[in-house]
């Protein structure tokens with residue numbers, strides 16, 4: 001039996017599995033948060049991203065003093081395109097956002113505009129807006145989604161080895177890696 005695909009002689013299309021949203025200079029990100037709390041992880045850069053367990057005693061890279069970095073994720077509705085995405089935030093920005101909202105508050109339904117002040121190394125500024133229930137009562141957000149699938153794909157690692165944790169118990173600001 002002949003297959004149309006082979007007849008055309010085209011390679012299979014690369015399956016696009018997505019991305020994580022970052023706040024880039026000059027690019028405003030308008031979103032509504034779906035996650036009730038942050039998704040958190042630590043990583044090492046070893047030419048590629050390698051997840052680090054929360055307990056550094058269990059990490060061979062920490063033992064050899066390779067710096068590690070915190071990454072925070074929120075599942076959000078991108079208000080610019082109506083799509084659901086994972087927003088990635090560095091430690092300082094995650095702290096700033098939680099300080100502005102209140103650590104004990106439910107993040108689900110929080111709306112904000114995020115933008116970078118100037119260059120890449122400068123901080124992210126959040127402009128908090130009225131919560132979703134105030135501007136669109138009855139709007140149903142979907143269930144929260146952990147970033148394990150997308151990170152596993154982007155970092156080419158088994159999602160079970162990501163060492164993600166959920167909660168607003170972020171590492172202290174200025175934690176020396």
Ligand SMILES: [Zn+2]
Pocket residue numbers: 044051052053056059060061062063068
């Ligand atoms: Zn480590």
